[in-house]
Amino acid sequence: MTINIRFTESDWERIARDWNAWWAGKLERPLVVLETVDPVEADWSQLTKYGLDTPVDAILDNWERILEAAYWLGDAFPKWWVNFGPGTMAAFLGARVSWTPDTTWFWPLEGVSSLHDIHLSYDPDNPWWRRVLDVTQRAVERWGDQVLVGITDIGGNLDILASLRTSEKLLFDLTDAPEEVERLASEITPLWLRYYDELYAITSTAGRGNACWGPCWSPGKGYMLQSDFAYMISPRMFERFVLPDLTACCAHLDYGFYHLDGKGQIRHVDHLLSIERLRGIQWQPGDGQPLADGWLPLLQRIHNGGKLCQIYVDCKGALTVQKELGGKGFLMHIVERVTPAEGEAFLKELQGS
Secondary structure: OOOOOOOHHHHHHHHHHHHHHHHHHOOOOOOOEEEEEEEOOOOOOOOHHOOOOOOOHHHHHHHHHHHHHEEEEOOOOOEEOOOOOOOOOOHHHOOOEEEOOOEEEEEOOOOOOOHHHHHOOOOOOOOOHHHHHHHHHHHHHHHHOEEEEEEEOOOOOOHHHHHHHHHHHHHHHHHHHHHHHHHHHHHHHHHHHHHHHHHHHHHHHHHHOOOOOOOOOEOOOOOEEEEEHHHHHOOOHHHOOOOOHHHHHHHHEEEEEEEEEEEHHHHHHHHHHHHEEEEEEEEOOOOOOOHHHOOHHHHHHHHHHHOOOEEOHHHHHHHHHHHHHOOOOEEOOOOOOHHHHHHHHHHHHHHOO
């Protein structure tokens, strides 16, 4: 089936050339991802909205309308990621799932009184895992090499465990039963890698590289790793319970990034910078905070630590970062709504600044 995408073969060649140069530290300018969509009648909801018996093509029909209405400016590329909510691996491990118009919720395991009762294993017949596989496979079959299908949000190790346990209980567990938390964290990592590899084996067949929920393109195995739960723990706990997982995932991936979410996670930056194979850090200041251009010392610290840096900014903020920090090694995702003409004008201004 052919999809009418505003993107040519030469555009794909440019994406591969410039993103590869950026990963190698040889691109002298920042990468700029700017996407805009014509008004279109479609549903932008997470896929958990649909019952498991909803035909996959009915879901893809909806998203195809959005993709065909999109413009991919700068270093953006046609991408659709399989969005079943944040930390979908919790559902693969037995968490109950519910959907609201704002997000997807994963509910703790039933009949579990303590961490000692939780033992995690791969279930090939889990209905949510089968659903993610089916949607991913069908999207790749349907759109081929015209759209890069991004891997679902698998989640971070403690985020997944918090979904299975509740965040409040897990916070107590960290001090009351740290050995059990460590055991479960060590069980999650190989499972995470297995889920990732099975999905990557599907998405990579299109030959357009790799993507996930973040705005990064990579030529091989890449992912936006995370641990939002780490906002609530100390650097010492991060070192014990999160760092081994991130290090193992980065050893498995060629293009691992970390989603640094909120100022409460800044305390973990030194540990992140110590992960040799971690390629970069995404800074997300969080609700109610200034956009990334309001955090120039932090961005400089990440850059000086030898890591690439992905940020969310408006057009003015992108110009500020370029002026103050030079732009090289940065990936700027533009959050401001602009028309295609306005977007092209901004890109020319950024190039000339």
